[in-house]
Amino acid sequence: MGYAVPAALGAKIAAPEREVWAIDGDGCFQMTNQELATAAIEGVPIKVAVINNGNLGMVKQLQAIHYDGRYSSIDLATHSRRIPDFVKLADALGCVALRCEREDDVESVIAQARAINDRPVVIDFVVSDDALVWPMIAAGASNDQIMAAKNIRPLFDDEDATEYGPMQAPAATEE
Numbered sequence: 584m585g586y587a588v589p590a591a592l593g594a595k596i597a598a599p600e601r602e603v604w605a606i607d608g609d610g611c612f613q614m615t616n617q618e619l620a621t622a623a624i625e626g627v628p629i630k631v632a633v634i635n636n637g638n639l640g641m642v643k644q645l646q647a648i649h650y651d652g653r654y655s656s657i658d659l660a661t662h663s664r665r666i667p668d669f670v671k672l673a674d675a676l677g678c679v680a681l682r683c684e685r686e687d688d689v690e691s692v693i694a695q696a697r698a699i700n701d702r703p704v705v706i707d708f709v710v711s712d713d714a715l716v717w718p719m720i721a722a723g724a725s726n727d728q729i730m731a732a733k734n735i736r737p738l739f740d741d742e743d744a745t746e747y748g749p750m751q752a753p754a755a756t757e758e
């Protein structure tokens with residue numbers, strides 16, 4: 584978390600002829616977005632796509648699966664109250680700031696961003712707040728216990744398929 588914006592700055596400085604995008608979560612972006620001032624001042628025209636789902640999505644997913652949706656400390660208010668408003672924030676840091684709220688606009692907003700090469704660009708992609716990310720591996724489980732969806736694991740050729748829920752995931756192998 585917080586790696587994308589500074590990493591993009593470094594990548595763009597190392598390869599100025601390449602188009603460099605940072606794809607960042609709304610939580611992650613809030614850890615280092617002040618580096619956009621450096622990008623603007625030093626003339627490093629990176630592009631940042633903020634995937635704004637309004638919450639710490641990975642943490643919310645773990646709470647949804649392991650704690651029956653008893654959510655704690657995951658709402659970022661980046662949807663509900665627009666705190667912070669990423670368009671205003673990026674504008675204040677010297678970037679071109681765009682917002683995309685409809686699937687139909689995705690291509691044109693990306694095209695707009697790609698056409699700007701004299702300043703950093705930030706796009707606030709406002710997406711659904713409850714989409715889960717699959718596949719995932721439960722904490723303490725092994726890679727071959729990967730889940731394709733809740734309680735569903737892929738079939739592997741060399742074994743009988745068994746369904747398992749994350750709470751029954753085998754404990755880490757004992758030494």
Ligand SMILES: Cc1ncc(C[n+]2csc(CCOP(=O)(O)OP(=O)(O)O)c2C)c(N)n1
Pocket residue numbers: 584585607608609610611612634636638639640641642
């Ligand atoms: C420095 C750091 N702090 C905390 C974490 C734990 N962590 C992993 S993902 C995550 C939430 C990320 O939220 P967001 O950037 O909004 O992305 P989303 O999962 O919503 O796509 C957290 C807190 C981490 N990986 N790194």
Ligand SMILES: [Mg+2]
Pocket residue numbers: 608609610634635636637638639640
């Ligand atoms: Mg998020």
